[in-house]
Amino acid sequence: YLIEDTLTAFETKYAVMGIGVKGMSTMIDGVNQAGIAGGSFYFAHYNNYSSEKSIKDQGKKALRGQEVVLWALSNCATLEEIKTRINSEIGVAEGELSLPQHYVFQDTRGNSIVVEPSIENGFKIFDNPIGIFTNNPPFDWHLINLQNYVQLSSQTVEGIQLGNESVFSPGKGSGLLGIPGDY
Numbered sequence: 001y002l003i004e005d006t007l008t009a010f011e012t013k014y015a016v017m018g019i020g021v022k023g024m025s026t027m028i029d030g031v032n033q034a035g036i037a038g039g040s041f042y043f044a045h046y047n048n049y050s051s052e053k054s055i056k057d058q059g060k061k062a063l064r065g066q067e068v069v070l071w072a073l074s075n076c077a078t079l080e081e082i083k084t085r086i087n088s089e090i091g092v093a094e095g096e097l098s099l100p101q102h103y104v105f106q107d108t109r110g111n112s113i114v115v116e117p118s119i120e121n122g123f124k125i126f127d128n129p130i131g132i133f134t135n136n137p138p139f140d141w142h143l144i145n146l147q148n149y150v151q152l153s154s155q156t157v158e159g160i161q162l163g164n165e166s167v168f169s170p171g172k173g174s175g176l177l178g179i180p181g182d183y
Contacts, residue, residue, distance in 0.1 A: 003070070007052070007093055008061040012074035026066040027073065034077035035108040038069040042135040043102035043116065047092070050121045055091035058121060062093040065101040065117070072105060072115075079105055079113050083125050092117040104133035114139040152176050 001012045005025040018030020018038075031037045047065065055062040063071055071090055076082045082105055092098060102116040112128035116138055126139050134142065153175030159168040176182055 027070040044100035049094035064098040
């Protein structure tokens with residue numbers, strides 16, 4: 001099947017379904033017939049998009065930020081295939097209609113990769129050992145930032161004795177005190 005309303009038209013190999021943005025040929029979140037799921041997340045100020053000309057001069061297809069998940073899911077059956085093909089076949093073009101995005105892909109076995117357009121005319125690709133993902137900043141920062149939360153626990157914190165005073169735990173969820181958004 002030929003998708004023509006993207007920045008550069010491309011052929012598809014696999015059926016996909018997902019959620020897009022009205023009026024745009026895009027797929028923000030989706031899954032393909034091979035069982036690969038993909039998602040697109042906000043990545044402003046960290047994305048390194050290139051000119052359409054420089055991408056095409058390298059023999060690649062120029063896409064908008066919001067078109068990458070659609071390309072990957074409709075052309076790749078495995079995470080390894082995404083890893084080997086994405087840097088050699090596509091680039092993300094700069095421009096006001098290209099949303100700042102980075103991407104996560106997962107397979108049916110729970111393996112996950114992160115793809116970030118943060119290098120000139122290409123993508124940094126990370127194995128995602130924790131299987132979760134979010135918006136800005138880059139993925140490697142998020143992995144380091146987890147060190148700030150090693151004290152967290154799903155267990156209720158025990159009270160302590162300070163001199164003659166018993167100080168009780170604030171209750172259920174107290175092991176998560178310190179996580180952004182705690183009560």
